[in-house]
Amino acid sequence: MSRPHGRAWERRLQLAAHPLAYPFIAAVARRGPAVRVPGVGIVVSDPELARRVLLDQDGFRKDGPGSSGALWTPVLGPAVLLNMEGEEHRRLRATLAGLFTRTQATELCAAVLGPVLREATDRLAAGAAVDLVALTRTAAGAVIGDLLGVADAAGAEVFESGERIVRMVGLRTRELSPRQVARARQVLAGLVAAAGDAYDRAEAGSMMGRLRAYGLDRTQSLGLAAAFLLTGTETVATTVPRIFALWHDHGLLPELRAAFAQAGPDDTAVCDAAVDEAMRVITPSPAMLRRAAAPARLGSTQVRAGDRVVVATARCDLAAGPFDPAAARGRCPAHDPRRLWFGAGPHYCIGAPLALAEIRQLVRTVVLAGADRIVHRRAARRVLIPTYARLEVAAG
Secondary structure, three states: OOOOOHHHHHHHHHHHHOOOHHHHHHHHHHHOOEEEEOOOEEEEOOHHHHHHHHHOOOOEEOOOOOOHHHHHHHHHOOOOOOOOOHHHHHHHHHHOOOOOOHHHHHHHHHHHHHHHHHHHHHHHHOOOOEEHHHHHHHHHHHHHHHHHOOOOOOHHHHHHHHHHHHOOOOOOOOOOOHHHHHHHHHHHHHHHHHHHHHHHHOOOOOHHHHHHHOOOOHHHHHHHHHHHHHHHHHHHHHHHHHHHHHHHHOOOHHHHHHHHHHHOOOOOHHHHHHHHHHHHHHOOOOOEEEEEOOOEEEOOEEEOOOOEEEEOHHHHHHHHOOOOHHHHOOOOOOOOOOOHHHOOHHHOOOOHHHHHHHHHHHHHHHHHOOEEEEEEEEEOOOOOOOOEEEEEEEEO
């Protein structure tokens, strides 16, 4: 039987998630690197123009009408990094610089994910199939739950809390309605209350304890905790199944398994190259929003102050071409070593080391456990971030 092509499945995921928006954005990208679209804003599809927008914190802001900050501030509060700009943002970013180091993230994931992954590896060893979508959702929820001090909650429950809120947002959403804001706050209430207890206990080494030690007050710490919940689960949960599927569809799994085993757990260069190339194609955050603070020119398009700027990250990342097995094998330079899919400049994702540590441990464990077949897969429909609804994998 012929192997299904990874590019075809990725297109299927995009169309299942956004049957109208995906072909529309592709058509806009063919018109130019930056195009004014009535009712949407300035759509940027060129990676260098995208970096220019993301690096210019003063000219293109995350606060104000039409920005992502305006979308989330009513739910999370006014000071949670993703809705801040200027000196206040720089100070908080500097304060939190040590929150997610690579070493800390790797150690956290090893401790939290070990029990979650043990059952999956046992099932694979016994010849049973494992749904990588369900496994990854549970794993992502477990990590964030541990960070928030709600480790007693099931990982799937924590993930579902964040997912219920993210479902409220579409590519055209400019702001949440009062009813949506109230519902989002209600969903977050239980988890945030538990995080507040962790803040009050000031446990040494815990994230909430560290936020308190950094001098953040309780309200700001709880807002950040909620922001980490919303941004720290969907990225990992939607990405891991797609990475595995891309590797499978391009015939890379046997080679990667041998390389992972030879390198050992501390040498992650091979895994990182393969993950980076897959994430370039996947782009977990398909779009990033900014508000133009002053007139500017992007390519041949004149931008007016107040314009909404939509960085079509998924299109920007694909400018280098489809998935490249040579880059995944580390046999040629990475097509984007700066990882535009995590953003750029002052708002580069602060949780990137944690997301990468989770992804690395999940894919390495599943591949080393012998998973090399996709038994069944189904695309998720009408979701914000394209992904699989189910991806059952098995060994041998």
